[in-house]
Amino acid sequence: MTQPIIEIRNLERRFQLPRESLFRPASTVYALNGINLTVEPQRSFGIVGESGCGKSTLARIIMGLDKPSAGSVKVKGKDIIAISPAELREMRSDFQMVFQDPFGSLNPRHHVERIVAEPLFAVGSSASKQERKEKVAETLTSVGLRPADMEKYPHEFSGGQRQRVAIARALITRPSLIVADEPVSALDVSVQAQVLNLLRDLEDQFGITFVFISHNLAVVDYACQDAAVIYLGRIVEQGPTSQLFSDPLHPYTQSLVDAVPHVGVKNRHIARQAPTALKTQTAAQTGCTFAGRCGFAKERCRVEQPSLRVVESGHSVACHFFEETRSDRQAAAKTAIAV
């Protein structure tokens, strides 16, 4: 069996809140709670969830930018929490990150050559100036820009082109893993399609695995083979995207899939929508985190935290009653077609 590219075990990240009173202990937020996941090489992995669910914290921890409170994170078999900063720095050439906002993540005072070549300095590459230039030119070509673009500054590019520059910067050290935090959500639809196609080409061409963080389910479905749905710091469902979005088992995944607006579906009424807003989870409460918003919640859900159970190969869900929600959903789909 091949070695997984990312292996996360029992990951926890707690944040201490400021004290509200002298006489009470400060409360703790569980940004991530008991996360286990495995990303196989060449199978891009999507992380889906609403704002505040912990998906960006997870990305930062995978990149070694933040330390977990408990648990282990292995990238290509190496525990990135235990290793020294120097070793981490050395490993950096193998995993890179692309950020959401192509306007904020590029230094406006640097020309593209310097921006794209920067990771080479950071990992201590010994390349000469000429070699560096060639490498930048080559990388720009592979993201669909022209080598001559290296003399330009970020403001001379459109949003889509800027995101290509950001991708080129991640690509220049020839990483095998790129963590992309909402890489297309700031882009227009037609540009988004270009960038998604580019990411897929890079996957095929360089064998890069992407960890793709997004709130857009259709984008994750298109860009990734596997995905995990996170709710309040816990994985509630994970599996191959082909199953996850066509046959969602967790009530939360179902409400996400149902909430996506579709062309031509007018005046529909969704009975099972999550009624209240996301709250941050302070104490390690008992019961299912989603119980308060769930239309199916029963007594057991409020008492016992459901663990992730494997349903089909690779598809697992953290819900006590997923069989019921599934058959309800299938029945509802049948009547909808009959009507």
Add this chain to the structure above:
Amino acid sequence: MLQVKNLNITIAGATRDISIVKDVSFELDAGRSLGVVGESGSGKSMTALALMGLLPGAIRASGSINLAGQELLALSEQEMCSVRGNKVAMIFQEPMTSLNPVQTIGRQVAEPLVLHKAMTRTAAREETIRLLDRVGIPDAARRLDVYPHQLSGGQRQRVMIAIALSCSPNVLVADEPTTALDVTVQRQILDLLRELVSETRMALIIISHDLGVIGEMVDEMLVMYGGSVVERGHADQVFAKPAHPYTSRLIEAIPRFGMPRSERLKTIPGTMPEMGSEMKACIFAGRCDLVYADCLEAPPPFVSVDDAHVAACIRAGRVMETTQ
């Protein structure tokens, strides 16, 4: 009720005027909804600001915006103040920046009531509770005294809607009302807007780059590209049989659930032309794969392809046939 005719918006430049919205025309009746869809730089937000009389200083609008017999473009700023927030109201994309952070939400919702309806503070307070309750703020009476930062994004957008609704406007303009929100919250806000339209018979204009939101919410739609309307029609018709190549390519560029992995997304090569570039040809000609010699000679006229469905493309009929 609302008639917009040949709306042109120009920026006064140092050497020449730059045209950013060209000849936009549409009509909207009470209780109906219109969607304006387009990418950044297509002029959709400028059109919305023109309706509100909120264009920044150096930007001028010409043409006609007629609201229930009143010509809005002819009004003085003072006269416009009595229309804005009263007969035409607007909700913006980012509810955090459009609410005043140092005033309670009760005060902000009551402001237009005191201003336009000359209500007393106590009467306005009663009405504010009713409005907040109507837009789904739980425990509205107690929430009057909270500040915007104490609310979630979805609740802030509900407060914005309550402010917009306070004077029962004839037209509500919603500029990307759900772009900053999560999908489940977006769903709630869209459902609320739809309920309010059927309840109050106001006309709704939704501006969005999200074709899903537009396709689900509106009766009629405009597709804008580079400052011009390229297609107009009933939303169902436009989505089922787009007649302009831009609309057609835009719909194909959206990832769909369950697309086979082997399938690539269709893209539109190139980028939108610069603002104010001279219109000697079809504005989409540079990116169109159906371009002919006559596309480059003159801007295309609107071609009617169906009942109230028009497209600014001389091959509109062919585009319609080729989309499945």
